[in-house]
Amino acid sequence: MAQVEATTERIVAADAETVFDALADYSGTRSKVMPEQFSEYEVREGGDGEGTLVHWKLQATSKRVRDCLLEVSEPTDGELVEKDRNSSMVTTWRVTPAGEGTSRVVVTSVWTGATGIGGFFERTFAPKGLARIYDGLLEKLATEVEK
Numbered sequence: 025m026a027q028v029e030a031t032t033e034r035i036v037a038a039d040a041e042t043v044f045d046a047l048a049d050y051s052g053t054r055s056k057v058m059p060e061q062f063s064e065y066e067v068r069e070g071g072d073g074e075g076t077l078v079h080w081k082l083q084a085t086s087k088r089v090r091d092c093l094l095e096v097s098e099p100t101d102g103e104l105v106e107k108d109r110n111s112s113m114v115t116t117w118r119v120t121p122a123g124e125g126t127s128r129v130v131v132t133s134v135w136t137g138a139t140g141i142g143g144f145f146e147r148t149f150a151p152k153g154l155a156r157i158y159d160g161l162l163e164k165l166a167t168e169v170e171k
Contacts, residue, residue, distance in 0.1 A: 028137040030154035033130040034162040038169040040127035044102055044119040046169050047129070048073035057168055059160035074098040078106075084153055112136040129165070131158045 036043050046053040051071030058065055062080045070076035076096040083089050092113070094106040104117040113135040122128040133154055 026137050027134055028150055029132060029134045030150065030152075030158070031130065031132040032155040032158045032162065033128060034159070034166060035122050036127050036129055036162075036166045036169060037125065038127060038166075039125055040102060040119050040121045042169050043127045043129060043165070044104075046165060047117055047119065048076075048096075048098070048104055050076045050078050050096070053165075053168055054078075057161055057164035059157060059164065061157050061160075068093075070096070073104065082157075084150065084157070129162055131162070133158075 046057075048054075049072060050067050055065050055067075058080070061083045063083065065080045066078070068077040068079055074097055077093070078096065079091075079093050081089050081091050090108075090113070091110055093109040094115075095109060097105045097107070099105055102119045106115040106117075108114070113133055115131060115133040118128075118130045118132075120128050120130075137150075
């Protein structure tokens with residue numbers, strides 16, 4: 025079984041602390057910036073960064089819905105890690121300064137892919153699809169924090 029990885033990034037016209045705080049705000053900002061592919065969003069514990077437990081369903085394709093229950097940690101400054109209790113998926117958000125009043129947000133998801141022909145298609149198409157979904161989230165996040 026091969027590891028599958030999807031990465032996308034965006035420069036946001038807001039300082040890194042503001043952007044990170046918005047991403048870590050699962051009870052407020054994060055729920056507002058989730059694109060339509062996410063449903064049944066619910067904070068089950070915490071709600072602000074480290075120690076948060078959040079649930080959602082991710083509709084990756086018309087047929088593929090992933091039920092996610094994510095434990096959030098903050099291993100280093102500017103980094104949020106969401107580990108899915110229901111799968112091997114781990115999503116890491118890194119927010120770093122990118123110049124005066126701007127920041128770079130990089131989101132990477134990795135998971136253990138399927139084997140056989142299904143795994144081939146997953147490795148080929150899933151990273152692009154997930155990157156597109158996260159592009160939408162980052163666009164909404166930028167709109168929210170650049171106000």
